[in-house]
Amino acid sequence: MKILTVTPLLLLGAALASIEGAPLNTRQSSSNVHQNWRDAIELARNQTGTPGLSVAVLHKGEIIFAEGFGNRNNKGEPVTPETLMPIGSMTKAMTAAMIGELVAEGKLDWDKTPVVEYVPTAKFSPVLTSELTLSDYLSHRTGLPHEQTPWTKSIETNAEVYSHLKYLNLPDKLRTNMQYSNIGYAIAGSAAENVAKVPYKDLVRNKIFGPLGMTNSGFSPIEMSKRPNHSRPHYADSLKDAQDGKFHEGEFDDFFEVVAAAGEVYSNVYDILRWGSTIMNYGKLDGKQVLDKAAVEEQLAAHTIARDRRVRKEFGPATNYGFGWGIDSYKGQAMFEHTGHVLGFSSDLALFPDSELVIVTLTNIFGSSLPPLIGLYLVDEILDLPRTEDWLGKVALEQTKETYDDMAESNSGANLPPRLKNSPTVHPLEEYEGVYSSPLFSGDVMISLKTEIDEDGSEKSGLHFLFNTFTSKVEHYHFETFTFKWDFWSVRDMQLMTFITGGDGKVDAFQIKYAQDQDVVFKKQARVKAGRSIKAGKSEQSAFRLAMLARLLLTLVTLAAFAASEQTPLTDVASDGRYTFTVTDYTTVRGGAERVSPIYEGPQTLRTPSVYRSTTWSKLLDQDKKAAVRAAAPFKWRDTADSSNSHMEYALPSHSKGYWAFSAEWHILSGQLSGLNATEGFVTAIVPVSLANGAISGLMEFIDVK
Numbered sequence: 001m002k003i004l005t006v007t008p009l010l011l012l013g014a015a016l017a018s019i020e021g022a023p024l025n026t027r028q029s030s031s032n033v034h035q036n037w038r039d040a041i042e043l044a045r046n047q048t049g050t051p052g053l054s055v056a057v058l059h060k061g062e063i064i065f066a067e068g069f070g071n072r073n074n075k076g077e078p079v080t081p082e083t084l085m086p087i088g089s090m091t092k093a094m095t096a097a098m099i100g101e102l103v104a105e106g107k108l109d110w111d112k113t114p115v116v117e118y119v120p121t122a123k124f125s126p127v128l129t130s131e132l133t134l135s136d137y138l139s140h141r142t143g144l145p146h147e148q149t150p151w152t153k154s155i156e157t158n159a160e161v162y163s164h165l166k167y168l169n170l171p172d173k174l175r176t177n178m179q180y181s182n183i184g185y186a187i188a189g190s191a192a193e194n195v196a197k198v199p200y201k202d203l204v205r206n207k208i209f210g211p212l213g214m215t216n217s218g219f220s221p222i223e224m225s226k227r228p229n230h231s232r233p234h235y236a237d238s239l240k241d242a243q244d245g246k247f248h249e250g251e252f253d254d255f256f257e258v259v260a261a262a263g264e265v266y267s268n269v270y271d272i273l274r275w276g277s278t279i280m281n282y283g284k285l286d287g288k289q290v291l292d293k294a295a296v297e298e299q300l301a302a303h304t305i306a307r308d309r310r311v312r313k314e315f316g317p318a319t320n321y322g323f324g325w326g327i328d329s330y331k332g333q334a335m336f337e338h339t340g341h342v343l344g345f346s347s348d349l350a351l352f353p354d355s356e357l358v359i360v361t362l363t364n365i366f367g368s369s370l371p372p373l374i375g376l377y378l379v380d381e382i383l384d385l386p387r388t389e390d391w392l393g394k395v396a397l398e399q400t401k402e403t404y405d406d407m408a409e410s411n412s413g414a415n416l417p418p419r420l421k422n423s424p425t426v427h428p429l430e431e432y433e434g435v436y437s438s439p440l441f442s443g444d445v446m447i448s449l450k451t452e453i454d455e456d457g458s459e460k461s462g463l464h465f466l467f468n469t470f471t472s473k474v475e476h477y478h479f480e481t482f483t484f485k486w487d488f489w490s491v492r493d494m495q496l497m498t499f500i501t502g503g504d505g506k507v508d509a510f511q512i513k514y515a516q517d518q519d520v521v522f523k524k525q526a527r528v529k530a531g532r533s534i535k536a537g538k539s540e541q542s543a544f545r546l547a548m549l550a551r552l553l554l555t556l557v558t559l560a561a562f563a564a565s566e567q568t569p570l571t572d573v574a575s576d577g578r579y580t581f582t583v584t585d586y587t588t589v590r591g592g593a594e595r596v597s598p599i600y601e602g603p604q605t606l607r608t609p610s611v612y613r614s615t616t617w618s619k620l621l622d623q624d625k626k627a628a629v630r631a632a633a634p635f636k637w638r639d640t641a642d643s644s645n646s647h648m649e650y651a652l653p654s655h656s657k658g659y660w661a662f663s664a665e666w667h668i669l670s671g672q673l674s675g676l677n678a679t680e681g682f683v684t685a686i687v688p689v690s691l692a693n694g695a696i697s698g699l700m701e702f703i704d705v706k
Contacts (some may be wrong), residue, residue, distance in 0.1 A: 008267045011156065012311045015218060022056060025080055028622065030064050030626065031669065031672060032697045033381075034065060035383065036381075037065065037378065038068075038069075039068060039343060040377065040392050041053075041067075041069060041377075042053060042069055042391065043392070043393075043695065044370060044374070044392035044393070044396050045069050045070055045370070046243070047243070047393070047396065047397055047400075048242070048243075048369065048370055048396050048397065048400040049236055049239060049241070049242020049245075049365075049400070050070065050242070050363050050364075050365055050368055050690025051070050051071055051072075051247055051363075051364050051365055051608040052057050052068070052069060052070030052071045052072050052078075052079035052083075052231060052363070052364045053068075053069050053070060053079060053244075053360050053361060053363040053364070053368075053370065053371075053374075054067070054068045054069070054079050054080065054081050054082055054083055054269045054361070055067055055069070055269065055359075055360070055378075056269035056270065056272070056273050056359075056360050057274045057357070057358070057359050057373055057378060057381060057382065057604060058276070058357070058358040058359075059355075059356065059358075059685045060279055060357075061277075061356065061359050062669075063273065064083040066269060066270065066379075067081065068080040068083060072229075072230070072231035072232065072364060073231065073232040073249065074232070074247070074249045074364065075481075079231060079364070079704060080229065080270050081268065081270060081332055082216070082229050082270065083229050083230065083231050083268060083362075084224050084227055084230040084231065084266050084267065084268050085224075085230070085231045085266060085267070085268070085345050085347065085362040085363075085364055086221055086224065086263075086264070086265070086266045086342045086344075086345045086347075087263075087265050087267050087272070087340045087349075087362065088263045088339075088340025088341050088342035088344075088345060088346070089262060089263045089267060089338065089339065089340045089341065089342075090180075090263075090265070090272070090338050090339070090340040090347055090348075090349055090480075090629070091260075091261070091262060091263045091264060091265040091340070092138075092185050092262055092263070092323075092338070092592065093260075093279070093299065093323070093324030093325055093338060094204055094208050094265060094275070094310075094324070094325035095138075095188060095189050095192075095200075095204070095261045095262070095298050095324065095702060096138050096183055096188075096295070096322075096323035096324040097208055097229050097279070097295070097299060097324075097448045098192060098203050098204050098207045098208055099134060099138070099188060099191075099192050099323075100291070100292060100296065100298065100299055100323075101207045101291065101292060101295060102192055102195065102196060102203075103292075103295055103296065103298075104292035104295050106133060106649045107196060108191070108192065108195055109133075109134070110133065110134055110135045110298060111133045111135040111136075113131065113133060113134075114130055114131070114132060114133060114134075115132050115133060115137060115187060115191050115600075116129050116130075116132070116190070118190070118191035118192075118194050118195055119159070119187055119190045119191050119194060121159045121162040121163040122161070122162045122165065122187045123163075123165075123166050123464075124165065124166055124168070124170055125166075125170070125172050126488040127172040128142075128143075128171075128172050128174075129172060130195070131159050131174055131176075134188055134423075135323075136192060137180070137184040137187055137188040138180040138184075138185070138188055138323040138324065139303035139304040139321055139322065139323060140180050140181055140184065140304075140321060141174055141176065141177075141178065141179065141303070142170075142174075142175070142179070142181060142184050142302055143170045143171055143174075143175055143177070143179050144165070144168070144170070144181035144183055144184045145168065145181060145183075145514075145515035146179070146180045146181055146182065146515065147514070147515040148182050148183055148256070148258075148259060149444040149470075149486055149514075150164065150440055150441040150442055150514070151164070151254065151258050151259075151441075152256060152258070152468065152470075152488075153255065153470070154258055154442035154443060155443070155444050155468070156443075156666045158186060158258055159190070160442070161186075161258050161301055162183075162190070164439060164440050164441065164442055165183070165440075167438075167440040168440065168518065169518045175304070176304065176305055177304065177305050177306075177308065178304045178305060178306045178321050178545060181695070182256070182259040182262035182263065183258075183259055183262075184440075185259065185261045186230060186258060186259040186260070186261050186262055186263035187317075188261065189260070189261025189262075190261075195607060200260065200261055200623075202258065202539055203495045204219075204265075204512045205218075208275075208291075208336055209226045211290040211291070212274050212275060212285060212290055213443065214267070214271040214275065215271075215287075216267065216268050216270070216271050216276060217265060217266070217267045218262060218265070218266055219264050219265060219266070220254055220257075220260075220264060220266075221233075221252040221253065221254070221264075221266065222252050222253070222254055222264075223309045224266040224275045225250070225252045230266075231364040232250065232364065233249070233345060233346075233364065233366070233489075233490070234247040234248065234249055234344055234345060234364050234366075235247065235248050235250070235343075235344060235365060235366050235489070235490030236248070236404075238367070238404055238408070239400060239401055239404040239421060240638070242365070242404075247365070247510075248490075250344050250490070251706045252345070255343060255488075256342070258442075259538075261316040263340065263342055267362075268362070268363060269360050269362060269513020272360045273358055273360060273363075274505075275349075275424075276349050276351050276360060277358055278290060278291060279291075279296060279299075279300070279325075279351065280336070280351045280356070280358060281355050282296045282297060282300075282439075283295070285600060288343070289458060294411060295520060298322075298323065299323040299324060300321050300322050300325055300327070300336060301320060301322055301327060301431075302320035302321070302327050303320070303321060303322055303323065304320065304321040305318060305319075305320060305321075306319040306321040306326055306327075307319035307458040308318060312387065312389075313388070314330055314331050314376075314388055315328050315329065315330055316328050316329040320352055324338065325337070325338055326338055328578070330352070330376065330379065330493075331354060331380075331385045331386065331388075333352045333379070333383070333385075334352065334353055334354050335350060335351065335352055336350070336351040336353070337349065337350040337351070337372070337375070339371060339372055341366060341367060342366070343366055343489050343490050343491070344361070344364065344365065344489075344490055345363065345364055345365070345366065346365065346366060346368035346370070346371055347360075347361065347362045347371050347374055348360070348361050348371030348374075350372070350373040350375040350379070351520065352383075355379075355382075355383055357379065357382065359374070359375040359378050359379065359381070361375060366490040366491065366700070367403045367407070367490075367491075368400070369395075369396055369399035369400050369403060370392075370396055370400075372394065372457075373391045373392060373395060373396050374391075376389075376391045377391040377392045382509075384705050398638075399703055407491065407492075409487070410491075410492065410493045410494065411492040411493070412485060413494035416483070416494065416496060418529075419477055419478055419601045420478040420479070423478035423479045424479075425476060425479070426479070426480055426508055427499075427501070427506075429449055429461060429462070429463055430449050430451075431506065432447055432450060432463055432474075432499060432507055433447055433449050433463075433611050434447055434507070434522070434524045434525065435446055435523060435525045436510060436522035436523060436524050437523060437525055438520050438521060438522045438523070438527065440514070440520055441467070441520070441522070442468075443468045443663050444463065444525070445466065445467045445569070446465075446466040446467075446521055447463055447464070447465060447466075447474065447510075448464050448466065449461055449463055449464075450462060450463075450464050462474070462475070463475075463482065463499075466542060469509060470486060470487060471487070471490065472484040472485045472486075472487060473485075474497070477496060480498055480499045480500070480501070481496050481497070481498045481499075482496070482497050483497075483498070483535075484497055485497070495512060495513065496512070496513070497510045497511065498510060498511050498512075500521070507524060508523070508524055509521050509522055509524055510522050520611075522622050530593045583652070586650040645688050649660070
């Protein structure tokens with residue numbers, strides 16, 4: 001997918017820290033010089049249609065420039081140097097540094113132990129699996145793809161997601177050229193987590209944020225949104241809209257939680273100056289060795305070829321990649337750099353150790369070309385290097401226009417093959433409906449036929465696509481080929497799906513193209529009727545099939561007990577910030593730890609028990625914001641062996657134009673969740689659970705609110 005692979009200029013990595021906790025000195029340069037910088041950056045911000053940005057410069061141990069430009073939200077609140085923003089892939093260098101500390105402690109090694117020994121589900125071919133070490137994952141030479149749609153918004157654990165990767169077409173031979181991969185960094189983060197027996201995010205907090213005094217750094221855009229001075233994400237439909245200040249302001253979501261180790265840190269420019277200074281000085285900060293020197297040296301060593309030839313005369317003949325750092329030269333100056341792109345934000349951090357210079361830029365719009373170009377402009381100014389390019393004028397505008405052109409092409413399908421006329425489908429539309437699955441993708445795809453009302457009052461039927469939280473219209477292209485869109489809020493990519501007819505003459509599967517032109521086939525699953533049969537979830541083992549049948553019998557017994565019980569609401573009320581739930585009384589059935597995941601297709605009211613494992617209610621509240629809308633087969637619940645991620649999941653087909661609300665009497669919930677837009681055909685309510693090693697029975701009713 002073209003748009004999703006236009007990320008790294010060099011790459012990512014970082015964290016946060018407050019100005020109060022930063023002993024870095026501040027030195028004022030000439031006010032006229034500073035004003036020239038401000039004027040040039042502000043002009044570039046307006047020309048490229050950037051809502052807001054912050055820039056900071058550290059030179060010879062002193063902060064010589066720290067400014068905010070533009071606004072951080074549509075309320076007109078200004079960006080300041082203290083404003084928090086996600087830093088995207090700049091996170092990678094922090095993940096590598098945390099792993100480096102574990103290497104220094106003797107708990108891990110860079111290139112001796114196969115990572116599969118730390119992460120058992122990260123398996124590929126026997127040859128490749130036996131070869132891949134942390135060094136390979138951290139330097140992007142595993143061959144794993146950059147494009148990450150198959151596991152975006154997955155409700156599976158990381159370990160379960162990794163089990164899908166063996167279905168990728170990967171060569172056995174290790175690469176010398178870089179193949180950028182976020183999921184590779186996720187696996188490296190899991191390796192550290194499993195060896196240290198400490199959650200990944202806590203490891204980074206303990207090994208990086210704490211020692212460096214990065215008190216304003218953290219994980220998750222939702223967590224960031226709870227802090228007062230933060231920026232909102234933005235995008236524009238075109239360069240002209242951006243230049244005219246017509247932006248879409250987005251909501252925060254843990255969109256890429258699975259790959260948190262690759263890009264989920266948020267920070268401000270002051271904290272990142274501390275981080276950059278520490279790396280530039282091989283682990284020293286304020287005269288103290290806070291990170292292991294040998295580990296930092298390994299991170300800044302060349303491990304993979306990122307670019308094997310010169311692209312501009314200002315840079316070196318090649319660019320290498322270390323562990324989370326691009327390695328190059330700029331006009332004779334050694335340069336370590338990484339960009340960061342995440343939905344609604346772009347950033348860059350550049351280190352010039354020969355001149356003791358650190359430059360960081362954060363922006364609040366996706367795909368911005370400005371962050372690295374501001375760095376090049378400022379290094380020319382500060383070191384008085386030859387002015388060979390108009391970085392903030394001509395180059396910035398050209399690159400920004402190219403980015404918007406690429407996004408428009410991807411959104412419109414202009415890059416698709418020509419459409420053939422007079423090429424009807426083989427089957428009526430209703431025969432394409434169903435639930436489809438691929439072993440590579442972390443979740444099922446549902447194709448449904450939906451009737452919509454046009455503005456003139458006429459009815460029109462069409463197919464719709466649903467995968468995790470992705471929804472799209474499915475429109476006929478030619479013959480058995482249809483179009484659909486991956487919609488990442490600020491990034492949309494139109495692709496083709498081609499349906500396959502089986503030997504029995506019925507629709508059997510559909511096929512799409514994935515990264516590196518791999519053909520991925522989604523097989524159609526058998527439809528299951530309520531009360532007649534059940535289908536195990538993909539993560540279930542065949543050994544549990546008998547247990548599922550036994551659980552179905554237990555359902556009948558438990559339902560009778562539940563129907564006879566009185567559900568008395570209690571006074572405890574819990575809220576996740578958007579929805580409020582009232583805790584109720586509940587009926588429980590003690591049981592073992594087997595997992596049952598039946599799929600039901602039937603009435604809008606369902607009663608059933610389940611056996612599962614879970615954590616506490618309060619902890620799940622923190623996670624629930626990412627679970628407002630999820631996709632699944634009708635009346636499907638999922639459970640995970642990872643007790644930090646257990647929840648119940650339901651989806652209900654809708655043909656109404658209104659909203660769905662749900663009322664629930666469960667062992668912890670009673671109340672109403674409104675505002676889930678059902679016009680795409682399906683909505684899902686996620687019900688957190690809090691009973692450990694037991695079973696619950698309850699009542700879930702979906703109500704159409706027109």
